Amino acid sequence: MFSIFTAACVAQFKPSSPSMADVQDDRKELEDFTRPPKWIPFPTTITFRLFEVLKLFDAETTGKGDTDTHPSDLYRFEKSLQLWDAIVVRSCWELETDFLNLLKELHNKPVIPTGQLPPVAFAYNNEDDHDHDEASWKPIKKWLDKQETGTVVYVAFGSEANPSPEEVKEIALGLELSGLPFFWVLRSTIDQLPDGFEDRTKGRGVVWKSWAPQVKILAHDSVGGFSSHGGWSSVVEAITFQRPIILLTFLADQGWNARILEERKMGYVIPRNENDGSFSRDSVAESVRLVVMEEAGQVYRENVKKMKGVFGDQERQDRYIDEFLSFLITNKNILLSRKPIG
Incomplete structure (x- = not known):
């Protein structure tokens, strides 16, 4: 088995x-x-x-x-x-x-x-002109190259998790409130973004509306944290590239995975209501800032760095x-x- x-x-x-x-x-x-x-x-x-x-x-x-x-x-x-x-x-x-x-x-x-079956070297070779995802990667890399090292929040919740309209709204407004640059892969419910959100965050944030090369994005030096659903493949990729994780679980084993990362201080779970799982824009903003920028989040960055020596x-x-x-x-x-x- x-x-x-x-x-x-x-x-x-x-x-x-x-x-x-x-x-x-x-x-x-x-x-x-x-x-x-x-x-x-x-x-x-x-x-x-x-x-x-x-x-x-x-x-x-x-x-x-x-x-x-x-x-x-x-x-x-x-x-x-x-x-x-x-x-x-x-x-x-x-x-x-x-x-x-x-x-x-x-x-x-x-x-x-x-x-941990980490991604192999060729999968994140940013200079590989023959890669099948080159057309998608070029504009993404161009934007990431303009950002400061370790400041970008990469946001992606996998292909099976479907945030509700209210959750999409709170995530969006939380990213806006954080003041940090972000790259959000959102392949559905685009019409549920708050009015004017993309205009207000233009330049500082990107909402990517199709498939994105996650491994290459995580490997980029500008990425300072990964807001994830906690699927284990995504967790492995994040730790392989020394990215601390801001967790927002949706289904299956993701809750267990979140607890594993919490216990080992490699991931921080966005605070939520215990009964219905709801969360606020403020908790999103505070969580991403804590993990990516603040002194109190240094423990997550350090522990992921240590485990990179194993996963990577x-x-x-x-x-x-x-x-x-x-x-x-x-x-x-x-x-x-x-x-x-x-």
Whole structure:
């Protein structure tokens, strides 16, 4: 089983080890998912906030058991953990020592981290004239080149997150209030921007209305922070290029990812209402200024710098892949002898 989720996320699911057969998942109400499960033996804040749970679960997805017409994702994931011979996780020992060791205990099977699978060198070579995204990159690079080093807030929430009209408005006005230059990739709900916003921020900010080469943008020296949804691929890219993260989660595992970054002081979560997830333009402005410019945000910048030495070390990350391949070769006879599951 290859999990695109981190070890901390996988550890949220019920253990499958025979030695833990008596351990029951006592999380029955949605509010129960705002605290760590009882099989995590050490202190952690990696859990959902209430508004994240409310977005994630509905009547169908709380169902459990083989007889469900549409078993929940939670049930399906837990069943997978029981059936597979090994768990492969997009993670590294330097980031998640405790959780990687815990997974071995919870499931009584090999746990192999693949490293963080960072973007490879050719993907962010700004001088590569043959790159397929050159037409998009040239005007973006031209604008970024005019900005001061480490001052630009890059804003992108992935392809699946869809901020509501009210959220788009508050993000926009927050960026305006911050006074910082920004590059915002907003491929939908353009008509929901506040009246006059683009005119008032012309020159200082860009609202980019199509696909953008995120890795190249993050690699540019003018970028000082990344306002992100917390998808792990985006997190890896940000840390690879030493960009602290201002987090605004929307769905799936993003809440867990945000807590991981919060615990390690590499990302700052924009303050939100616990029940409905709403936030204000003031909280957006204060958050981006804190992380990118203010002395109080230095801890985030420093910690991301330290972890860049892990995420951005290609040789170190390649060794994780080599170890994974070695595991597959060593165990190929066992793995090939298994009957298909289905």
